[in-house]
Amino acid sequence: MKILCAMDICTGCGACAQICPKKCIDMIPDAEGFLRPVIREAECIHCGRCRKVCPLCTPQSKPDTQPVAYAAINTDETTRMNSTSGGVFTLLCQWVLERGGVVFGAAYDVDFRVMHCRVDNLSDLHRLRGAKYAQSRIGETFAEAKQLLRSGRYVLFSGTPCQIGGLRSYLGREEERLILVDLICHGAPSPKVWQHYIDHRCDRDASGQRPEQINLRSKVTGWPRYSIRFEYPDGTVYSAPNGQDPYLKGFIADLYLRPSCYACAFKGMARASDFTLGDYWGVWGQMPEYHDGKGTSLVLLHTGKAKTLWAELSSRMKYGEAPVSAAIGGNPSAVTSAPYNERRAQFFCRYEAEDFEALVEELCPPPVEQKPSLVRRIVRKVRRMLKR
Ligand SMILES: Cc1cc2nc3c(=O)[nH]c(=O)nc-3n(C[C@H](O)[C@H](O)[C@H](O)COP(=O)(O)OP(=O)(O)OC[C@H]3O[C@@H](n4cnc5c(N)ncnc54)[C@H](O)[C@@H]3O)c2cc1C
Ligand code: SF4
Ligand code: SF4
Ligand code: SF4
Numbered sequence: 416m417k418i419l420c421a422m423d424i425c426t427g428c429g430a431c432a433q434i435c436p437k438k439c440i441d442m443i444p445d446a447e448g449f450l451r452p453v454i455r456e457a458e459c460i461h462c463g464r465c466r467k468v469c470p471l472c473t474p475q476s477k478p479d480t481q482p483v484a485y486a487a488i489n490t491d492e493t494t495r496m497n498s499t500s501g502g503v504f505t506l507l508c509q510w511v512l513e514r515g516g517v518v519f520g521a522a523y524d525v526d527f528r529v530m531h532c533r534v535d536n537l538s539d540l541h542r543l544r545g546a547k548y549a550q551s552r553i554g555e556t557f558a559e560a561k562q563l564l565r566s567g568r569y570v571l572f573s574g575t576p577c578q579i580g581g582l583r584s585y586l587g588r589e590e591e592r593l594i595l596v597d598l599i600c601h602g603a604p605s606p607k608v609w610q611h612y613i614d615h616r617c618d619r620d621a622s623g624q625r626p627e628q629i630n631l632r633s634k635v636t637g638w639p640r641y642s643i644r645f646e647y648p649d650g651t652v653y654s655a656p657n658g659q660d661p662y663l664k665g666f667i668a669d670l671y672l673r674p675s676c677y678a679c680a681f682k683g684m685a686r687a688s689d690f691t692l693g694d695y696w697g698v699w700g701q702m703p704e705y706h707d708g709k710g711t712s713l714v715l716l717h718t719g720k721a722k723t724l725w726a727e728l729s730s731r732m733k734y735g736e737a738p739v740s741a742a743i744g745g746n747p748s749a750v751t752s753a754p755y756n757e758r759r760a761q762f763f764c765r766y767e768a769e770d771f772e773a774l775v776e777e778l779c780p781p782p783v784e785q786k787p788s789l790v791r792r793i794v795r796k797v798r799r800m801l802k803r
Contacts, residue, residue, distance in 0.1 A: 419452045423674040424471045426681075427451060428581025429553040431465035440465060442552075447763055448607020449673050450552060468587075470580045470680070477685035482715040483722070484742035486695045486705040487734035489712075499546045499632045500694045501712030506728050507596060507690065508571055512537055516569025516592070519560055521551040527613055527629055528606065531556045531574065543573070546598075546632050548666050549609035550673055553578060557585045564590045575600045576681035576688070583687040594724065597686060599693030599713065601748040602676030604666050608766065612662045615771045621647040631663070638710040639696075661775040668779040669753040670762050679752040684715070684739065689724075691715040697745030702735055713742055 419431055419440070427450045432440040439458035442450040452465070466472045489495045489502030498505060508518045518534045520543035529551040534540055551574070560570050560582065572582055573596040583595065617623055626645045633644040636656055643660045645653040657663045665671055681687075695713035699706040714734075716722050743749040756762075758778040766774055 419454060419465055420469055420472050422451070424678070424680070425451060426471070426575075426577035426581070426675045427550060427553075427673065428470070428578050430468045430470070430557060430581035430585040433555060433557045434464050434468045434585055436460070436462060436464065444607065447671075448605040448610075449550065450606075468581075468584050470577070470584050471675075473584075474680070475580065475584055475687070477687075478717070479685065480717055482684055482686075482691070482717050482739055484737045484739045485712075485714045485716070485725075485734045486698050486702050486737055486742070487712045487714050487732050488705060488710070489732050491731070492709075494544075495710055496634055497541065498544050498710065500638075500692065501710050501732075503692055503712040503714055503732070504573065504596065505540060505544065506731055507594065507724070508534075508540055508543070509537065509731075510724060510728060511569045511571040511594060512540070514569050516571065517560075517563050518543065518571045518573070519556050520573040521547055523547065523629070526610075527626070528552070528610065530554060531578075533559060545630060548604050548631050548663070549606045550575075550603035551578075552606070553581075557582050560593075561586060564593055568592065570594070571596060573597070573692075575603060576686060576691075577675070577679070580681055580687045594690070594720070595688040596690045596692060597681075597688040599691060599743075599746055599749045600676075600679075600681075601666075602669065602672035602679075602753045605671045605673070608665075608671045609662075611766065612771060616645055616653060617647075620645060620653045621649065621651045624648060624651070634709060637708045638694075639699075639708070661772045664779050665762070665775045669756045670759055670775070670778060672753055677752055677755040682748075682750050682752060684750070686715075686717050689716070689718045689721040691717065691749075693746055693749065695742065695745075701741055702737060705733065705735060713746065715739070715742075 429442055431452050432442050437458050439455040440452045443453045445451050487501050487503050489506055494505050495502035511518055521529050522532045522542040529547045529549045531551050531553050560572055563570050569592045571594040576597040579595050579597040624647045627648050628646040630644045633642045636642045640656055642654050642656050693713040695711040698711045705711050762778055
């Protein structure tokens with residue numbers, strides 16, 4: 416068995432496995448739970464297509480365009496409240512579904528594993544709404560999207576920038592009826608750690624009951640200070656603001672991201688997508704008329720196709736243009752990779768045997784400025800030293 420590209424750069428996009436004419440590449444979870452392509456060598460005919468399609472083994476040329484940035488709010492209040500940011504993703508999907516098209520994005524399965532799937536009607540769209548902070552399994556969705564495009568359907572495909580880069584390379588040509596939507600991406604956490612955390616919550620909150628609903632970006636405490644929320648069949652609810660929940664803490668502290676996320680090749684403004692969506696962090700200071708605490712999208716339009724579609728959606732949203740540098744100013748994930756957390760290896764050695772909350776607490780101590788007593792102690796000590 417052979418591995419295709421270096422462990423630390425492979426994003427797990429699955430383009431190689433889907434293009435292989437012999438179907439002899441399996442996407443297999445590694446010890447940390449991240450899917451990796453493994454070639455069954457005896458069946459390989461050495462055609463080289465897997466290496467050619469891989470955006471890391473054979474870097475693709477990047478478009479040299481300057482995006483236009485907007486702060487935007489979907490005027491349908493219910494949709495916005497059920498979306499992560501300002502609900503712009505739903506507007507783009509509606510446009511496609513109203514034309515008989517098909518939408519691809521990340522959904523939970525019955526066990527809250529994250530996987531890409533297709534939706535072809537408005538009533539199922541809720542499955543794709545909401546950020547799921549674990550790397551999604553792409554499966555055969557690139558191949559499915561290609562078939563739909565070749566049969567003349569509109570297709571909207573959303574995902575992390577590396578997934579969209581993989582799809583674009585897999586398709587290998589411009590597709591008029593394809594709309595590509597990527598995200599500003601902090602990084603993709605391990606699916607194995609996510610499943611482990613769900614088990615931990617179930618034991619701690621609800622004597623082992625499985626949750627009925629999970630929302631990692633609930634707006635019950637507002638959009639900037641969002642909460643995680645687990646709902647169980649007997650009515651038990653676990654809810655914690657993002658700074659207090661151990662899973663979100665470890666995610667924000669970059670403790671269990673995919674290795675490729677620490678040197679991501681898909682950052683910056685030259686994107687493979689038509690649209691980039693994110694949270695407009697900092698909108699309250701820059702454009703307060705677009706901030707009501709319920710969520711504002713940051714939208715980057717990269718292509719002419721995106722600009723035409725955007726104009727058609729204008730009656731369904733409230734939006735205003737912003738300078739690109741200001742728009743991404745509060746969102747370093749748009750342009751820079753997450754810094755490698757030196758305690759990552761320790762986490763992966765210990766998390767299955769130890770209490771999750773205690774371990775994250777130990778490995779992600781609050782920054783010094785959040786410990787007023789410690790700061791006061793240091794200031795007093797420095798003052799004493801200066802008096803001597
Ligand atoms: C892992 C991850 C990290 C992110 N990091 C940032 C960040 O650092 N800064 C920032 O501004 N925004 C980030 N986002 C994007 C942001 O959270 C919203 O998803 C985005 O603003 C769209 O919001 P919405 O209200 O338009 O759509 P929603 O309707 O809430 O749509 C959610 C969209 O995210 C996609 N999605 C959800 N989970 C996954 C997943 N695991 N893998 C691939 N696609 C997924 C869905 O397919 C859908 O397109 C991240 C999202 C994910 C999934
Ligand atoms: S070289 Fe060709 S046959 Fe072999 S694994 Fe790659 S794509 Fe498949
Ligand atoms: S195509 Fe994607 S999954 Fe395959 S080796 Fe390259 S990055 Fe990894
Ligand atoms: S940070 Fe980069 S490599 Fe990691 S999931 Fe996001 S786009 Fe992919």
